[in-house]
Amino acid sequence: MKKLLASYGRDEEFHAVAEQIITEEEKKNNRVLARSLRKSLSNGPSRRSRPKALAPLLPFPEAAADFIERIEPVHGKQDIILSFENIRIFLGLMKEFDRADEIRRHGLPVRSKLLFCGPPGCGKTLCAEIFAAELGLPLYVVKLDQLISSYLGETAANVRKIFEFARTQPCVLFFDEFDALARTRDESGEHHELRRVVNSLLIFIDRMRPKGFLIAATNLDQTLDSAIWRRFDEVVWFDKPDSRMIQRFVAMKFKNLSIDFDPKAHLSDLEGYAYAELDRICLQATKSSIIAKRKRVSEGDFVDAIADERRRRRRTSRMNEPV
Template sequence: MSKMNHANRIPRAKGIDMAAFYTPKECKRKAQHIVFSAENERIVEEFITILDMKEKFREHDVSIPNKVVMFGPPGTGKTLTASYLAQRLELPLVMVRLDALIHSHLGETGSNVRKLFEYARLNPCVLFLDEFDAIGRTRESNDEVKEMARVVNTLLQCMDEFEGDSILVAATNLETQLDHAIWRRFDTKMTYTMPDEGSRRLYISKLVGSFEQESRLEDYICERLAGCSYADVEQIVLKAKRKAIIGSSALHKQLISDAYEEYRPRVMQG
């Protein structure tokens, strides 16, 4: 099947209504302003290059990576990366929040996990399991602990059998909360951090775009928003743009400052 066939028609499957589906085109729109660290950019490009050279890898009998885990603080681009990968690979994105999946019916989690992997086996996609650390989180009662252990086993088995044209992507805030055996099964690991100055500057210039602005405003924003996540930077710049539109003015320092005060990001120290 050609790549475009996967792209335009997303087969919906019964029993996996806990998933949200996005076309590569929708993913492209979402991920258009993505900023990667140099290391993550290298990892992503290498991953995509390998998938484009599958035959060569088969010839050499070298396995092809298909399981990515991303970890890092909120608002640093993990979920966005899943969209980016779907866009680049021209595959639909099938997104599931594991915490929601587990909390709705713990008893059915194992069978739901199986259904998801079965779907991905039959339909090439980026299967994205968000809030992935929810899988191993210890439960209160003894029965729940046992049930969770069964879910972890199911997941391990599904991961071991995962092959074909789909890729598995998982995201978590907490690397240390992930079961060791699960962790080890990911062939590709990506670490996310708050933006450094260079990344923040690049992201700000993408966000401001061609919006009319006071001179050297981007330098000011970059300094003022030090310590903010990408998600914070986005919200503050958006707020300031709205204020500029309401006031029929260009973007200027005071608007950024007001937007910052209103938004009140939780800035990490040091």
């Protein structure tokens, strides 16, 4: 309760502490109280924080122009569901960033190099976008198809240009599918050029002291070179959502729609799905109601959308089976 009162006025912290209290009541089997508290929390006024002013942009260097792309954020913190653990991590990172100068004056490092790991569709890219927006920093995404050159020696040189840019520009530099660059050097089939790239990458990350953040994301953390891990100040895991997070996500997707069923009755059917799959289910159910010219999304629409996603998963899993 003390933590709840102390966090009043700071939306993310307040919501995280309130959710912890509700979860504790559920564990004590005080389900009526927990349900009432959750309803009060969800019906409370939503106060969207004002976006911070963006950091001043330096002239865009021609050397890096072919390899990075500026992305304008279109999502806010109300569009993502994170675990309590990840909420705590990101709040800590934001506080560190706000007081970075003070921390450095004490001779201490500021966490600025992050590795996002987890299955596809669990919010890594979306989180990078929202994180940049909340910090008021421009988001630059590395274009791996341009970066990885077919000419020997050029890929490492291209990587150097990107890191030089991030060293001078306060920004969030985002490497998606990072495993394409940082694959383990132990694989016997790998070309010497890839090993050279990984060696260069290790040096660049080690020496880099970004004015913003370097974020790398991967779905295949088991393929990363073992030396990569210690180069990052923080590793954030994005797991598939649990039942509580699924419930919140589905409620968010149907927030502005009329539905004639209780999504909680279908939670067991949604377990094990990533956010991208849940999003597809909700969108398909909504489109079905529109096509049928109904004002409410029916339970049949939702059940059919779940069946379609189950069919898709079953067929794609067969395609990924080893021959």
